[in-house]
Amino acid sequence: MVERRSAIRGAVVWEALQSVLHTRRQSLSSARSLQVVDLGGGTGGMAVRIAELGHQVVVVDPSPDALASLERRAAEAEVTVAVRGVLGDAATLLDVVEPAAADVVVCHGVLEVVDDPGQALRAVAGVLLPEGYLSVLAAQRSAAVFARAVSGHLDDARTMLGDPDGRWGRSDPVPRRFTQEELETLLADAGFGIAEVRGVRVFTDHISSLVVDSEPGAAEALLALETAVATHRDFMAMATQLHLLATRR
Template sequence: MPTVPSSPIAAKLPARTAAVWAALDPLVGAGAPLRVLDVGGGSGMFAVPLARLGHTVTVVDPSADALATLHRRADNDGVGAQVVGVQGDGDLLHEVLADDGGYDLALCHWVLEVVDDPAATLREIAGALRPGGQVSLAAANRAGAVLARAVAGHPVEALAVQQDRDTAPGRLARRRFTPEALLALVDGAGLTPGAWRGVSVVADLLEAASGADPDAVQNLELALAEISPYREVAAGLHLLATRP
């Protein structure tokens, strides 16, 4: 079972991200400062806390508005000098990064669902890592999305998600991944995957529960994140992968 993140910053973040932070904590919680690349990191939900831990973070995002929010948040937290925002797309990192190939850690959280080519994006991220560098990969889980729609009373949408169809033409279609599909992408990018875990096994379900103890929710998330059958029905999937 993953342990509760030791970083006081991580401990204050939403319980739904507890499993991700628990996986990252051994890398970012202590030791030498890292060069971190956050692809699609937008307004800095991960970038700013990592900067507060002493790391330097480059965020690549296509949205100018999100990057403006990132800079405001970083400045307000006193880490503006450690956070760099670059407008660009994840599948063209080699065009927007001045020093491609030297990052210790890359984040790709909830990005592969919406990019044009997930395989190309992950290959670009792998190329931006130094040998031995790692990527933290989080993506929507198809099984979790099916159950969430069914429980919410939308069986037609649930079946469409299970069959990988979109029931709302014209709306931005979001991919959902099975663990096998995510691992295949990692392998295709030349990365070596670690164990995968579920993200938000119960946190989203308990979010509206009256009186739910946040610490108890986090502890339950961490207890369920890496064991079957619970991880298979989580809202998201997460793994760390290493560039050989």
């Protein structure tokens, strides 16, 4: 059985992204499919869904294995003509993608792992058309501190609080986590204006999959709750990830 929490984790972001794709398409003077770049798009979970809406997607990723999976996934979904995988990374983005040609850039789960998040966002600004949209999803430090503490890893939680990258130590699999202010500053410094900020996975990671999968109506109720709370300022700090939509100034 597919764990229902996984679908709920991605739902808030997907809804916001679909809305941006729609808005961008509506704003164009002539009807055409959108050009989308998914930086660090990995195995193409997001790219294939975007292609299924009728857009052209280029996935730039340094992992050949991920790009091979992307190819298989696109073939299964019958969108191979709309999805292209390109070996590259944030530092080489402008060498492998045409400058100033993308309507939307997706950058999900990537700022945590790149060498230089500021450089990555400047490269993203370089591939976007003026007034094009950027979708950033990144791990939030405050929620990770909370999660470590409530799972009994109290020293780790305190280490994370004082660590400049928000890590609990060398065995932490995430190289870097952000505060909302850090993400907003990085985006502003790279020439973006922030349009929307959402908290993602405010409650989902703290609720047992047993409850969500076995209690009638629980998955639907959790999804409705996550959607309602995503833009609620009081709960933003509890979100495992922050989703920011920004436009190139």
